[in-house]
Structure formats: structure tokens, C-alpha cells
Amino acid sequence: MTTGRKLTSGLIRLLLCAFVATLTLHLPAAAQQPGVHVPNFWDPKAVHDRPTSIPDKIQFLATDSYPPFVFRDPQGRLTGFNVDLARALCQELGSSCALRIKDFDVLLPALEEDEGDAVISGLSRGLPNTRRLNFTEDYLKLPARFVVREADLEAFDEQDLDGKTIAVETGSRFEAFANRFWPEANVEAFETAAEAREAVKGGTVDTHFGDGLSLSFWLPSEAAANCCAFAGGPWLEAGYFDQGMAIATRSNDPERAAALNYALRQLYQKGIYQELYLRYFPLSFY
Structure with missing residues (x-):
């Protein structure tokens, strides 16, 4: 199966580069402190009752080569944001929990063949072979951000970029967005995101617009x-940066998806989500 890897090939490249090298954003009180910004993707005013049907066990499926979400530490132990999130979801629901590692290409067949109950590995919901699945609400989105040199931070205004030079990765959604929304700016495309970052570091461009996580x-x-440093943002415009990470379940298993949605909201309300987010993303990309 080759189509599975195409689901998130762009996302995978971003995540690997990150570790190695229309939504309203609600910020909790703690996130108002300088340098601490934790996103909230759940309506803080909504009231949700605990589902009447809670699964006794949840067998998660994932792949282990995508830090900081699922990877192995130097001792070979599975760790990562998704690993700890899956564990916390099971604890919230009172369900037993397991995580089975599969190659990315076979995650969907494994789910369909009942080798697991839910995929927590960044599957995209927008492609034909995933549209038959149930997805939870997004538990993380990957916004675009500007970065500028520290000396230019105070003067930077993302609403007024006329005549400014914006470094982007060629052929990327960041390039398309910059050309559309800042037509009076000079959008300079580089072969790779790393080259675009080096351009802003070296002062040959005014700013770089790219993947906030990386x-x-x-x-x-x-x-x-x-x-x-980060400047302005985050940018989550529909059609460009609004596809997020969610948990996929089989279409004939709506009760499990509903239970996971409930647990995700509860983790946020109890502060557990915030703790996990800051553990793996100490410099918030929001």
C-alpha cells in the first residue's frame, strides 16, 4: 500500500525536521504568561456528559519513527506526545490501554482488520481512503508562524509587510499563502525550509514564514x-493551515470515537493536556 504514506508525507517531513534540527484560539489563564502559550481546540463553554458506553480496552496503532509524537528513547522505550496522550486518554476513561507499532503504510489495513481500535499517527482525514473512518476532534493543529531576528522583533508588523522580503520554502503552502495575502511583499522562495531559515538568520531577508512546529x-x-524569535501569528487559515492531528477509528465504531472526544476535552479541562504539550513542546509554536 503506497497511498498510506502519501497521506501525511508533507507532515512527516515537517515532524522529522522539527525534532532533528476557521479556528478561534482560546488561551487559558496560564497561557497569558509571557512565553507560555497552550492552544485550546475545545469550546470552553460547552458542557459534555460522560458517554454511557465506555470501551473496556483501547488498542492504539501508531508508527514509532515520528518524533516528538512517537519515537524510541536511547534505551529503546516508546515515548512521545502521542504515547503519553493515549495513556492519559485511557486513564480518563478507565479503559485498559495498549499501543501496537506498525509501519505507516499498513496502519489503515491493520485498523480495518481489527488489529487495533484507533490510529494515533497523524492520518489526514481529507483523502479518499480515510473518508470512511471516524475521526475525533483535532487535538493539535500545525500553524504557520513568522520568525524574525531578535533585533527586528519590536518593529515587526505582520499586517504591514509591503516591501519586506519574506523567505519561504519553494512550492510550499507557505509560499502560496504569502503570495496571496501579502502581494506587495517580496516573497523569496528557497529550495528548502532550512535555507529559508538561514536567510533570516543571516539578515538577507526580513522574515521567514514557515511551519511553526519545526x-x-x-x-x-x-x-x-x-x-x-517568533513574531505575530499563529496562522491557521482554512485551506492552508487548518488540517490538524486527530485519532481515527473505524466507521462502525462511533461509540469509541465519542468516548475519545469526551476524554480529550476532559484532559484539557483538567490541565493534563497543557502539561503534555509543554513537556514535548517547551517552546510553544502558538
């Missing part, structure tokens, strides 16, 4: 050398 790992890295 940038959150680049900014504190030795490669960035404390050159730059």
Missing part, C-alpha cells in the same frame, strides 16, 4: 544561535 525546535537550537 521552527519551535530550530529557534532554541545551536543552528539558530539565538538569532531569532
Whole structure:
């Protein structure tokens, strides 16, 4: 099965680069502190009753090569944001929990053949072979962000970029968005996102517009050398940056999807989601 890998090939590249190198955003009180921004994808005013049907067990399916979501630590133990999130969901529901590792290409067949109950591995809901699945609400979205040099941070205004040079990765959604929404800016396309980041670091462009997750790992890295910081944003415009990460279940298993949705909201309300987010993304990309 080759189509499975195409589901999130772009996302996979972003996640690997990140570790190695229309939505209203609600921020809780703790997120108002400088430098601490935790997203909330659930309506804070909504009231949801605990489902009457809770699964006794949830067998999650994932692949283990996509840090910081699912990967193996130096001792070979499974860890990552999705691993801890799956464990917390089961604890919230009182269900026993297991995580089975599969190659990305066979995650969907494994789900369809009842080898697991839910895929927590960044499947895209927008493609034909996933439209027959049930998806939970998004538990994480991957926004676009601007970065600028620290010296330029105070003067930067993302609403007024006329004449400014924006570095983007060629052929990316970031390039398409910048060309459409900042037509008076000079959009300079680079072969890779790494080259675009180096351009803003070196001062040959005014700003770089790219994947917030990847940038959150680049900014504190030795490669960035404390050159730059996030500015403005986050950008989550529909059709460009609104596809998020969700948990997929079989179409004939709506009760499990409903239970997971309930548990996701509960984890946020109890502060557990915030704790996990800041554990794996200490420099928030929101």
C-alpha cells in the first residue's frame, strides 16, 4: 500500500525536521504568561456528559519513527506526545490501554482488520481512503508562524509587510499563502525550509514564514544561535493551515470515537493536556 504514506508525507517531513534540527484560539489563564502559550481546540463553554458506553480496552496503532509524537528513547522505550496522550486518554476513561507499532503504510489495513481500535499517527482525514473512518476532534493543529531576528522583533508588523522580503520554502503552502495575502511583499522562495531559515538568520531577508512546529525546535537550537524569535501569528487559515492531528477509528465504531472526544476535552479541562504539550513542546509554536 503506497497511498498510506502519501497521506501525511508533507507532515512527516515537517515532524522529522522539527525534532532533528476557521479556528478561534482560546488561551487559558496560564497561557497569558509571557512565553507560555497552550492552544485550546475545545469550546470552553460547552458542557459534555460522560458517554454511557465506555470501551473496556483501547488498542492504539501508531508508527514509532515520528518524533516528538512517537519515537524510541536511547534505551529503546516508546515515548512521545502521542504515547503519553493515549495513556492519559485511557486513564480518563478507565479503559485498559495498549499501543501496537506498525509501519505507516499498513496502519489503515491493520485498523480495518481489527488489529487495533484507533490510529494515533497523524492520518489526514481529507483523502479518499480515510473518508470512511471516524475521526475525533483535532487535538493539535500545525500553524504557520513568522520568525524574525531578535533585533527586528519590536518593529515587526505582520499586517504591514509591503516591501519586506519574506523567505519561504519553494512550492510550499507557505509560499502560496504569502503570495496571496501579502502581494506587495517580496516573497523569496528557497529550495528548502532550512535555507529559508538561514536567510533570516543571516539578515538577507526580513522574515521567514514557515511551519511553526519545526521552527519551535530550530529557534532554541545551536543552528539558530539565538538569532531569532517568533513574531505575530499563529496562522491557521482554512485551506492552508487548518488540517490538524486527530485519532481515527473505524466507521462502525462511533461509540469509541465519542468516548475519545469526551476524554480529550476532559484532559484539557483538567490541565493534563497543557502539561503534555509543554513537556514535548517547551517552546510553544502558538
